[in-house]
Amino acid sequence: MESRTRRLAVSSIAALAAAALVAGCGGSGSTGSSGADGNTLTLWTHNAGNAAEYGVVKQVVKDFNASQSKYKVKIQAFPQGSYNDSVVAAASAKKLPCLLDVDGPNVPNWAWGGYLAPLDLSKGQVAVKDQLPSTVATYKGKTYGFGFYDVALTMYSRKSVLKKYDIRIPTLDKPWTKDEFSDALAKLKASGKFKNTLDLGTGDPGEWWPYAYSPLLQSFGGDLIDRSAYKTAKGALNGENAVEWGKWFRSMVTKGYAPQKSSKSPADDFRNGKTAIQWDGSWSAQANTDKFGSDLAILPPVDFGDGPKIGGASWQWGMSSTCANKEGAQAYLNFSRQTKYFVDFAKATNTIAATDAAAQQVKGYETGGQFNIFLKEAQKFAVVRPVTPAYPYISTVFSKTAMDIMAGADVKGALDQAVSQIDNNLATNNYSTGS
Amino acid sequence: MTSVSPAPAPAPAHPGRRRRPSPRRIGLQAARIALALFFSFPIVFMLVSSFKPDQQIFGDLDGIKAFLPVGHLSLDNYTGVFDRVPAVRFLLNSIGISAITVALSIFINSLAAFALSRMRWRGKKIVLTAVIATLIVPFETFALPMVWWVNKLPWLQLDGGRLIVTEGWLDTYQVQILPFVANAMFIFLFHQYFQSIPKELDEAAVLDGASWFGIYRRIVMPLSGPAIATVAILAFLPMWNAYLWPLMVVQSEDLRPVMIGIDYFVQTNPSWGEIMAYSSMITVPVLALFVAFQRAFVSSIASSGVKG
Numbered sequence: 001m002e003s004r005t006r007r008l009a010v011s012s013i014a015a016l017a018a019a020a021l022v023a024g025c026g027g028s029g030s031t032g033s034s035g036a037d038g039n040t041l042t043l044w045t046h047n048a049g050n051a052a053e054y055g056v057v058k059q060v061v062k063d064f065n066a067s068q069s070k071y072k073v074k075i076q077a078f079p080q081g082s083y084n085d086s087v088v089a090a091a092s093a094k095k096l097p098c099l100l101d102v103d104g105p106n107v108p109n110w111a112w113g114g115y116l117a118p119l120d121l122s123k124g125q126v127a128v129k130d131q132l133p134s135t136v137a138t139y140k141g142k143t144y145g146f147g148f149y150d151v152a153l154t155m156y157s158r159k160s161v162l163k164k165y166d167i168r169i170p171t172l173d174k175p176w177t178k179d180e181f182s183d184a185l186a187k188l189k190a191s192g193k194f195k196n197t198l199d200l201g202t203g204d205p206g207e208w209w210p211y212a213y214s215p216l217l218q219s220f221g222g223d224l225i226d227r228s229a230y231k232t233a234k235g236a237l238n239g240e241n242a243v244e245w246g247k248w249f250r251s252m253v254t255k256g257y258a259p260q261k262s263s264k265s266p267a268d269d270f271r272n273g274k275t276a277i278q279w280d281g282s283w284s285a286q287a288n289t290d291k292f293g294s295d296l297a298i299l300p301p302v303d304f305g306d307g308p309k310i311g312g313a314s315w316q317w318g319m320s321s322t323c324a325n326k327e328g329a330q331a332y333l334n335f336s337r338q339t340k341y342f343v344d345f346a347k348a349t350n351t352i353a354a355t356d357a358a359a360q361q362v363k364g365y366e367t368g369g370q371f372n373i374f375l376k377e378a379q380k381f382a383v384v385r386p387v388t389p390a391y392p393y394i395s396t397v398f399s400k401t402a403m404d405i406m407a408g409a410d411v412k413g414a415l416d417q418a419v420s421q422i423d424n425n426l427a428t429n430n431y432s433t434g435s
Numbered sequence: 436m437t438s439v440s441p442a443p444a445p446a447p448a449h450p451g452r453r454r455r456p457s458p459r460r461i462g463l464q465a466a467r468i469a470l471a472l473f474f475s476f477p478i479v480f481m482l483v484s485s486f487k488p489d490q491q492i493f494g495d496l497d498g499i500k501a502f503l504p505v506g507h508l509s510l511d512n513y514t515g516v517f518d519r520v521p522a523v524r525f526l527l528n529s530i531g532i533s534a535i536t537v538a539l540s541i542f543i544n545s546l547a548a549f550a551l552s553r554m555r556w557r558g559k560k561i562v563l564t565a566v567i568a569t570l571i572v573p574f575e576t577f578a579l580p581m582v583w584w585v586n587k588l589p590w591l592q593l594d595g596g597r598l599i600v601t602e603g604w605l606d607t608y609q610v611q612i613l614p615f616v617a618n619a620m621f622i623f624l625f626h627q628y629f630q631s632i633p634k635e636l637d638e639a640a641v642l643d644g645a646s647w648f649g650i651y652r653r654i655v656m657p658l659s660g661p662a663i664a665t666v667a668i669l670a671f672l673p674m675w676n677a678y679l680w681p682l683m684v685v686q687s688e689d690l691r692p693v694m695i696g697i698d699y700f701v702q703t704n705p706s707w708g709e710i711m712a713y714s715s716m717i718t719v720p721v722l723a724l725f726v727a728f729q730r731a732f733v734s735s736i737a738s739s740g741v742k743g
Binding site for chain 2: 044048050051076077080081082085086089090092095264265269271272283284287
């Protein structure tokens with residue numbers, strides 16, 4: 001029996017060796033390019049499960065494929081929640097598609113990491129200069145991405161509620177000051193009518209934290225990084241203004257105005273009447289209008305001293321650096337830059353069209369429309385998140401720090417630690433000057 | 436020879452009257468019921484919420500209504516699930532991937548354990564130690580290198596009637612199955628169980644002319660029911676719950692498993708009712724399976740001394 005076992009083992013090893021040899025000989029080998037099979041290009045989008053926006057992507061691709069016979073674009077849709085991980089994994093296997101969408105703040109990182117190639121957008125119908133600045137992603141003087149829309153942070157309340165408690169309704173030209181805001185919160189809290197006087201939406205652990213709360217920090221006069229050279233966060237993130245922001249942020253909980261951790265759906269809490277003022281985004285405007293009609297108050301962000309601020313940049317489109325058919329990818333991207341598609345995307349997503357001309361064609365966003373305030377906020381108050389490859393790291397550190405502060409950590413200590421971590425990361429990566 | 440008859444049941448102390456349960460017994464039962472309720476709350480909440488509109492889910496959160504099927508109930512969330520996600524496709528994919536992995540896991544790992552446990556060869560202790568040592572490396576640490584590797588592996592494919600060798604397993608079913616077939620924990624489980632089966636049975640089989648594979652197939656495996664059940668369950672659960680690996684290696688929607696489907700609902704304004712409906716759809720089959728095989732599951736876990 002032992003000899004039979006040996007024979008079995010020897011023949012198994014021989015079979016394995018043969019398979020390995022065949023594999024070594026038969027493999028096509030890595031060519032370093034991907035995403036296209038001849039003139040058939042692959043496009044990745046984060047819109048699986050989001051029928052409205054996905055519908056527009058499909059329409060643009062269908063129109064492009066019908067408009068010429070040379071190139072064909074094929075879509076693969078991924079769910080938003082896992083999209084970035086899928087892209088990073090594909091990049092490590094050198095299997096990126098030719099065309100892909102990317103969340104605006106990640107563009108510098110993906111450009112630095114060699115995932116994205118610079119774009120030539122000069123042949124599109126819409127000129128780049130006509131777009132909202134936050135919808136065009138540049139890195140080291142080159143354009144790597146563009147978006148069809150942007151979103152705006154805003155506060156929601158009800159006119160009847162503000163009127164009842166004798167609170168002035170702020171406007172774009174005269175937003176609330178810090179003192180006015182404090183006064184409004186005190187009055188609403190004293191009424192005892194609301195579970196949450198203010199809901200900052202702290203239940204969402206993702207990119208929402210830097211997107212939603214770094215503009216508040218900037219309105220206090222701080223920032224995530226010193227933007228003069230992008231080489232340190234010192235002073236910007238742990239200076240006097242930043243500490244002031246941290247104390248205010250924590251005080252929202254200690255004064256009982258805001259929950260330390262919001263529910264999973266602050267928008268539903270607002271619409272259920274549990275919340276008096278909600279810090280949210282333009283994407284909730286339509287549902288809130290459906291609920292409250294003309295009683296809905298869309299309020300500009302508070303001016304904490306350095307002017308009202310909101311975050312800028314949403315999903316954008318780019319081309320991979322490994323694309324095997326860059327000419328075809330450029331052709332598609334330029335084809336997509338038509339006003340009608342800017343309009344379609346904005347309508348489908350209830351967002352702000354990236355150009356004025358397109359915004360005028362979206363109901364509610366036209367001049368005088370009830371949502372035109374978002375376009376003006378994006379034009380007047382938007383601050384793009386730091387244009388540095390280190391942004392994903394900065395974002396993670398800021399989120400954790402802000403969570404710690406909200407949970408009661410020493411503000412100055414937490415911010416100093418965040419600065420130290422960010423500066424270390426910048427230094428370790430040679431200040432992202434590698435490519 | 437003395438005959439043995441069953442002992443008569445003790446007569447009740449007070450015929451005609453039921454014995455009153457002791458306070459200790461009542462307390463224990465109450466504690467059990469409370470614990471059962473406590474652990475069933477999340478599942479009840481999920482099932483009940485799957486029939487409610489979003490606003491009502493959050494409106495009911497403050498009280499017991501969150502766990503009761505009250506208010507506006509409908510199947511709208513389930514309709515929404517099918518509009519948003521190819522749920523049937525994902526379910527079939529997961530069933531297929533999990534079933535094939537379980538079958539291959541039982542076969543391959545038991546064969547390896549058989550060789551390590553029953554056969555005599557030089558260095559088997561070192562091999563067993565090396566196999567067990569791999570248990571300390573968590574999957575997340577080698578997930579990315581493994582993507583690189585599977586992208587280089589060969590595969591045979593039929594192309595116009597010709598068998599050709601292709602490179603790369605990405606975006607296939609096999610990449611979701613084969614890397615998880617060989618499992619150090621399962622080899623160890625089988626090995627430990629096989630050790631408890633008397634070796635004399637092998638010797639008797641050899642005298643009868645049985646081959647090693649015959650001993651494995653006719654003697655050892657039929658006596659290893661609990662170990663097979665344990666491995667089947669422990670192999671099935673992670674495959675059903677697979678998330679990180681498929682999202683890294685699968686790009687085509689047609690090949691995705693159920694857990695990736697959850698991400699389809701994570702939008703800027705997620706529909707929580709639909710999330711609950713989808714979660715119910717992918718949890719209830721596993722729960723039903725567990726309830727059906729509850730006895731085998733508990734006994735196999737208890738006999739193997741392994742906690743999942």
